[in-house]
Amino acid sequence: MSLIVKLGKKAKKILRKVAPPPAPCVSYTRRIERICTKKRIVAMTFDDGPMDLPASPDRFGGRALTDVLLDILEKYGAKGTFDVIGDTSENYPDKAGALGSAAWGGVRYDHYPDIHQDSHGGALHNDRLIKRVLAGGHQITNHGYRHIIFGKKPFVYGSRVFLGSFDLAAEDLRRLHTLMEERYGYTLSLMRPAHYVDPIGDGFNTYDVCDRMGYQYMAASYDGAGWLPSTLSDPEAALEAEVNAMVEPMRRLLEQNPDALCGQIIFQKDGYNMAKRTPVAWGLDRQLKLLTELGYQVVTVEQLMAESPFTDLDREDPLFEKMRDLAKTRAVAYSDNCLRLDVGMTWGELAMLLSPKEEALSRRWEKIRATGKRQHPYCGAMEYCQEHGLIPADAIKSAPVKTLPKKFFTSTTGISRREVYKAFLK
Numbered sequence: 001m002s003l004i005v006k007l008g009k010k011a012k013k014i015l016r017k018v019a020p021p022p023a024p025c026v027s028y029t030r031r032i033e034r035i036c037t038k039k040r041i042v043a044m045t046f047d048d049g050p051m052d053l054p055a056s057p058d059r060f061g062g063r064a065l066t067d068v069l070l071d072i073l074e075k076y077g078a079k080g081t082f083d084v085i086g087d088t089s090e091n092y093p094d095k096a097g098a099l100g101s102a103a104w105g106g107v108r109y110d111h112y113p114d115i116h117q118d119s120h121g122g123a124l125h126n127d128r129l130i131k132r133v134l135a136g137g138h139q140i141t142n143h144g145y146r147h148i149i150f151g152k153k154p155f156v157y158g159s160r161v162f163l164g165s166f167d168l169a170a171e172d173l174r175r176l177h178t179l180m181e182e183r184y185g186y187t188l189s190l191m192r193p194a195h196y197v198d199p200i201g202d203g204f205n206t207y208d209v210c211d212r213m214g215y216q217y218m219a220a221s222y223d224g225a226g227w228l229p230s231t232l233s234d235p236e237a238a239l240e241a242e243v244n245a246m247v248e249p250m251r252r253l254l255e256q257n258p259d260a261l262c263g264q265i266i267f268q269k270d271g272y273n274m275a276k277r278t279p280v281a282w283g284l285d286r287q288l289k290l291l292t293e294l295g296y297q298v299v300t301v302e303q304l305m306a307e308s309p310f311t312d313l314d315r316e317d318p319l320f321e322k323m324r325d326l327a328k329t330r331a332v333a334y335s336d337n338c339l340r341l342d343v344g345m346t347w348g349e350l351a352m353l354l355s356p357k358e359e360a361l362s363r364r365w366e367k368i369r370a371t372g373k374r375q376h377p378y379c380g381a382m383e384y385c386q387e388h389g390l391i392p393a394d395a396i397k398s399a400p401v402k403t404l405p406k407k408f409f410t411s412t413t414g415i416s417r418r419e420v421y422k423a424f425l426k
Helices: 001-017 064-076 127-135 166-184 207-212 235-256 280-293 301-307 320-327 347-354 358-371 378-388 417-423
Strands: 041-047 080-086 139-142 216-218 265-269 297-299
Touching: 041 301, 064 127, 080 347, 127 139, 127 166, 127 235, 139 301, 166 207, 207 216, 207 301, 235 280, 265 280, 320 417, 347 378, 347 417, 358 378
Parallel strands: 041 080, 041 265, 041 297, 080 139
Antiparallel strands: none
């Protein structure tokens, strides 16, 4: 692992202690890292492609790396989720950083598959590869047209250009969304922000952009490890170490608990690592062999979410069907994709259930634009529900619900989140 990545991870830990992130709130957009299931199903996501340059080192007769990955997936009957970019050829002027560092492909921007090789990467330039991905029954998700971080990221990417605007972030996603619809008739439904940078800097964040686009936020719960470079100086030894870093941790995990990866989303790379090698071209086969031997089915994230869209509720729960249906149009789960059905319902959470989505979002966004500052996720819904007499005028968003409006609920003896949703009249 490079020094700058180690320092970045250490800085993150310190920051969490000094300024812990806010508790998750009920949200229309949920960060999907894994789902709740006892079945041996798992999803693999491949970031930053497609790429029509060969694997490095090339031992596949010059075949494009994305073709190599698709060949391997096909060999095991697996379905992948390709988190693609549009085109990075606009990301100049720029220069390459140090090999092995986070800036290997560009100091000010990312370039895929490499700096001055932008025409070999992204959906704009790779019609054949996109068509092959879709024809194979794989999923495509939105990783940003230009792969520019939404806001500042001082640790690791302190020299990077960032969008810094809700409107610019949404426009970048929309460019790729439109490209996929107009060229392929394919509608994107999930996104992953570049380098997981969520705060934009103008009071908005990734969740707001997803709300505007109608997306869910696709994250990952297991790192496939194909992106980190080995520090070994011998190229062959380094490649083998990088492949082993993909395979051995998974092997040990599954030996300890064969069900450890049930419902998880695995992060993979469709491109070079920071040393301009592609260990994924060999490590993926060995990972899939491990999973197949244990009876795992590798599916798309869409298929995984069809099993259960939540992290803490599976199909065996009697409320599963209702919660799944409610989540399609209403804010019922928290931003971390948990439902927490056995805790008490607050007025803010009730307001998010009762308020029309458009009202809750537009009112909150107006406040953010007016102040330039972050506003509580419930403020728009609270304002709407209090104006329309759906909740008491003096209700406090974090206070527990005392009574439920009879117009929307059957009688219930309790006010836990489970009991409130059970009593809700759809």
